[in-house]
Amino acid sequence: MVPSAAQAADRHKLANLQLLAINDFHGNLEAPAGSSGTVKEIDPATGKEVATPAGGIEYLATALRQARIPADDSITVAAGDIVGASPLTSALFHDEPTIEAMDKLGLDVTAVGNHEFDEGAKELLRLQNGGCHPVDGCYEAGRKFKGANFNYLAANVTNEKTGKPLLAPYWVTKSQGVKIGFIGATLEGTPNIVTAEGVKGLKFGDEVETINKYAAELKKQGVNSIVALIHEGGFPASSVYNYDCGAAGQGISGPIVDIAKQLDPAIGAIVTGHTHNAYACTIPDPQGVPRSVTSAASFGRLYTEIDLQLDKTTGTIVRPSVKAENHVVRRTLEKAPDMTALIAHYSALAAPIAGRPLGYIAADVNGRGSSALEKPLGDVIADAQLAGLSPADKGGAQIAFMNPGGIRSDLVYKASGTEGDGVVTYGEAFTVQPFTNMMQVKTLTGAQVVQLLQQQVSGLNEAAPKILQSSKGLTYTLDMRKAGAARLVVDSVKLNGAPIDQAAAYRVAANEFLAGGGDGFPAFAAGTDKLVGASDLDLFAAYLGANSSAAAPLAVPAQDRITIIGPGTDID
Template identity: 85%
Template sequence: MLSVTFRRSALAVVAAAGLVGTVAVPSAAQAATAKKPKTVNLQLLAINDLHGNLEPPAGSSGTIREIDPATGQPVSTPAGGIEYLATALRQARVPADDSITVAAGDLVGASPLTSALFHDEPTVEALDKLGLDVSSVGNHEFDEGSAELLRLQNGGCHPTDGCYEEGRRFAGANFNYLSANVTSEKTGKPVLAPYWVTKSQGVKVGFIGVTLEGTPNIVTAEGVKGLKFAGEVATINKYAAELKAKGVNSIVALIHEGGLPASSTYNYDCGAAGQGVSGPIVDIAKQIDPAVGAIVTGHTHNAYACTIPDPQGVPRSVTSAASFGRLYTEINLKLDKTSGAIVRPSVKAENHIVRRTVEKAPDMTELISRYSKLAAPIANRPLGYIASDINGRGNSDPEKPLGDVIADAQQAGLAPADKGGAQVAFMNPGGIRSDLVYRASGAEGDGVVTYGEAFTVQPFTNMMQVKTLTGTQLVQLLQQQVSGSNEASPKILQPSKGLNYTLDMRNKGADRVVVDSIRLNGAPIDPAATYRVAANEFLAGGGDGFPAFAAGTDKLVGASDLDVFAAYLGANSSAAAPLKAPAQDRIKVIAAGTTTG
């Protein structure tokens, strides 16, 4: 049995509708005559998927869609940046003893250079300064393996890079990382604490943290080596029972798995319970023990503050604050001092934009300045030039201009026979972490692409691979974008130029790929022929639900994806002839609602 530790007295929890635990939901008549319980107020402030974005994210990654009250139309509002997030959270907090700040994972990993160059120590330091108390572990916390995750929690200088500043030793996170469903293959025990318990005005409050069960499918094999990932529902229910046995009846789940909102605007009306959000979190939430009073989620980078019915049919609060520090969720609730449970009808959850109109937090400005100076010699090195913004994220188009550029860079870099002889390359959309923005945020000048900006786009520095696939396997690869584990939420690969085909979204599963439309350099794919295909090591290993890649043969390992991207920018752009955004004409999409006439 794990001991319950109390890190501080007084703090908050979350939920919506009915009393939690095994208490029966009262009838209307009983509720009217029942004696009102004595309660205490509690506030939760929640974030997720920060990904080390200390400075305001660029391009579409740094905006939030909201409805303009003046026009009633959706608009994009600049948002995010740790200087503004810290101010927003500090202003939002009710009396400190009644507020808990929580997170649902991916606080680090896939981070811009200012954080990633120092193995995300700056982000951990910033999160401590802004008052984070507890977080679940996300899949990206495993990017560098469990030993590095433990170092971020416990402190110590990096084992190979050492300490970054003379006289400074990394202290580790003061907040609590939780990973209830991630266990060591050797010991069978969680690699980090499964839950954390505190008190709010004498009422015990427990937080259980889990990451998505499918983490091994979206992280390199080396990152999850020696680990097992159990199911989210079974794990949360197991530890909820353990907490109840210890007298902890107010429970919140922090889950690094999420859903898909019904609207792209952050503050849309969720409508009836469970109808405002879809995706994996819905099935998970419907099976979690009713004793869990609220669920804070992440992973999908979406915004929602909805309710989903628990196993007894009672609505329960389920929230997500988008990503990159652009939103935070405020959850206010009451705790019953007698039963120790969350009074679920009291729960009010709302997302708030981290607007860049508030004052910057001086301590965060100082932190960013300190690390930016250390990173400057590397970050400010120019690599190439662009003629306009080249978008890699945002909007619903399956083909992104920056995705095409990256795929072109990979194919060009690995086309020589001694580099692998790549005939075509594919880039996974999740690996494109930002846009390339024309207007300079620093001193380099408009249109100049620096190493730091390129790193923000491609922060994983995965090694490139070239494999041989048969024509049949190449077709299967394209079909796996919209079938199997990707059928419900397609992952459309970004292709290099020369590869063209049609997606007919009126069909189901693999049939969405119109096989007869597939052309490579104008020629149809020959099922019996072989093709040399380039991709980063994560994708080439079958990641993101592409087993056809893993079946490839004759593997040749090349340079890193970032080095290939940097070389392409240098060879294909100049101040006089900057790189232009390519036309999005490689994938023709027939929308699901299209009719033939």
């Protein structure tokens, strides 16, 4: 059937646009190891859930380049944490390799995430604008870091004194003559999950208030197609990457749900991150109209393809046209040669440090990839901290706690290089503990120790529990059928088999982030008689060396320190 003149005219008023989105890459240039490098999907042949190897910049680059339509019709975006908590190949060079890779990848714009502030505002500005590191300098003679070609956006991050945004709040581009604005924001709670030094002098505003403010500003400028990039996310009811959230976002929970429901209806799509989950949902806007909200998990294992239409007459996103789908970055793809060369270049520079053997494991010791509240690798890290800080001259620690979000990977038994099965190298240990936080030992009362255990599941952590990984000797029970602080069975808290004495004093070890009250644990900040010890990574490395050998590798812990009653959750 030949279209009428009116129908043809209508078609000419619409322009197709493709958005390709990633989030929470965290400097994972090399394919992530263990369960951190897989995605869950349903095998169409069997109908069963399987874990598929995914991720790595060599495969991500190929996937995006194959998916991308002509340049003026495609924009590549991200929702924060592109860098930070990175493996050694990127982190050793202050994440310059990842910035370089993202430029090669064709990234156009990203929101800042909380981890972009790990080394402070000045370092973030250096990554954007270029220049050699102020302490380590340039890594190669005659080669100066140029900075990111893509745009970092930080709408709700302002200078505490001047009130001015740290970075641009939005970026405007054109596609087929239509202006499109991207507003970028990180979660308001960033100061609760980053060291105080990292956010010094900065203020983090409300996500909804800030994004709506800049949406209004864009509309005044005639920019009516708007996309929000938000480093805050949600929790889908299923961990399968292509789970259908259902109508009105009923299959997703978490902070992004309330945020999405309040954002200006002029925002046509919302790209999110932070929770490392995969979803492509619709959540109603303030007028009750469904709107696309997406997240592509983490570590470059997925990317989101968002196809939409722009109305050339009104300059708006045609909301019913928005279609979003996550795709697996499968390792069956051909490797992108330029990314292979980039990894080889920086790996060679890092090799003398990365390849040094530290110890041996008898099997996989899962951390980030563990679905349990008490993670095997969490037990090992807490034990390492206790062992290093228990001597009287090192702080006299009796208990050590590790925050679950600080465990960035697994220790994988199968060799990833030439070191041999079961060998743990410095590079692998660094990938697990990349922050190099200095350790602290403080005196807390037994009552304050109980408060810490209650704060895991109450206050800021009630909706999304953060279960501290504890050192050997400390045992207790959580009843997840209850609410808030009542989830801790106080009478169950014991140290070396004896009930905790709430009036007694205990020496408690934690990294500087936790010890300062981070992650919603203010009881830590109330501790006294602070002693600063070695870094968390140094203690971890020393423990592996002292407690394992080729003949007697480190066994996987029994995970018998926390007893869980009722349904558990694994959120960190």
